[in-house]
Amino acid sequence: MNPLSGLTALDFGQVYNGPYCGFLMAQAGANVIKVESLKGETLRSTNPKASATYPFALLNGNKKSLVINIKSEHGQQLIQRLAQKVDVISENFAPGTMAKYGIGAQALTALNPRLIYASSTGYGNADGPYRDYLGMDITLQAISGVMSVTGEEGGPPLKTAAAFADFIAGTHLYAAIVTALFRRETTGEGAIVDISMQDCVFPTLATTIGSFYAQGQQMPRAGNRHTGNTLAPYNTYVASDGYIAIICIREGHFKKLCQAMDRPELAEDPRFHNFEARCQNVMALDAEITRWSATKTRQTLLALTQAHGVICAPVNQLAEVVQDPHMTARGSLHQRRHDSLGMIAQMQTPLRLSGDTPPPLTSPPGLGADSSAVLHDLLGLSQADIKALVEQGAIAI
Numbered sequence: 001m002n003p004l005s006g007l008t009a010l011d012f013g014q015v016y017n018g019p020y021c022g023f024l025m026a027q028a029g030a031n032v033i034k035v036e037s038l039k040g041e042t043l044r045s046t047n048p049k050a051s052a053t054y055p056f057a058l059l060n061g062n063k064k065s066l067v068i069n070i071k072s073e074h075g076q077q078l079i080q081r082l083a084q085k086v087d088v089i090s091e092n093f094a095p096g097t098m099a100k101y102g103i104g105a106q107a108l109t110a111l112n113p114r115l116i117y118a119s120s121t122g123y124g125n126a127d128g129p130y131r132d133y134l135g136m137d138i139t140l141q142a143i144s145g146v147m148s149v150t151g152e153e154g155g156p157p158l159k160t161a162a163a164f165a166d167f168i169a170g171t172h173l174y175a176a177i178v179t180a181l182f183r184r185e186t187t188g189e190g191a192i193v194d195i196s197m198q199d200c201v202f203p204t205l206a207t208t209i210g211s212f213y214a215q216g217q218q219m220p221r222a223g224n225r226h227t228g229n230t231l232a233p234y235n236t237y238v239a240s241d242g243y244i245a246i247i248c249i250r251e252g253h254f255k256k257l258c259q260a261m262d263r264p265e266l267a268e269d270p271r272f273h274n275f276e277a278r279c280q281n282v283m284a285l286d287a288e289i290t291r292w293s294a295t296k297t298r299q300t301l302l303a304l305t306q307a308h309g310v311i312c313a314p315v316n317q318l319a320e321v322v323q324d325p326h327m328t329a330r331g332s333l334h335q336r337r338h339d340s341l342g343m344i345a346q347m348q349t350p351l352r353l354s355g356d357t358p359p360p361l362t363s364p365p366g367l368g369a370d371s372s373a374v375l376h377d378l379l380g381l382s383q384a385d386i387k388a389l390v391e392q393g394a395i396a397i
Contacts, residue, residue: 013091014041023058067395076102095119120197177193229282233289237289249311251274336361
């Protein structure tokens, strides 16, 4: 039995944040019902060549699809009834969206005191000057300070291409839901969960904010070098077939790197004999490393550095990432056929528990594919009831 087996969740998630939380719940064994509008979730693309199709497939396997028009009075009544039958409702709409239709946290937890109602928004639902700001990954990277420390010195602020703000918020949303479920075991009471994406991003800046306090000012953007200019080497270096990343966090690591380079004398060079000296002479240091790395392939460099206990990794291209042999061996990546995309890499949950095997991956459901079954199973609706709701525009099947 999986950890969340026996639990049922309504997942109103959109794009990345909420759907990733729902995916983690489904992979933990919960019965996750994805609630979509009549048009379907934003990422459910009708264009088979659209990039949105892959993220949807990645995040919405192992779920059921229930279509409900939350703007419809009959649809709102259905959600109120469903809220009394489920354990969790999760959503990442703008603040107040669900409440506007009478199906917000306060209304639904009043109907079901054991309900965990969990929302993740850009800035949280509590009072504050940003509460009603709309938030997406790029704007959270901007306002949180991440963009101000990302990029090359003298260049403009940059975002990371990885949508980390969305996914770290989805992870925190899942963690809060599981925490609330654990507390419910003792108290019997549900909870209203409020996750702010901004709150989740702040701790990722531990190094750069630490440097800000230590230096008394914000340091210039450092590209791939250490943002606090206290570690060197710390960079990506040219290989004959790409790049490799190397970091030395202890003096012993640098000595081992010098041995891997077959340049043990560099460890005694006054320019490089300790961290302070290396940071002051970082350009010369990086040039010495590059002279060595540029003549070898990434795999040769990886073998040499690993053999000498140096922290390093090749800079992989996406074609290599989706076929990663380690993630495949761990069971984290699976090659599966998608109706329009062909063979794609799908991920298993990264949360691993001893004695627990996540359920096999499934493809995302068609829009409304499970509407009839869900409403029959949870609410006992007959086919005539369901037909009437379709005619009223409350649901789609």
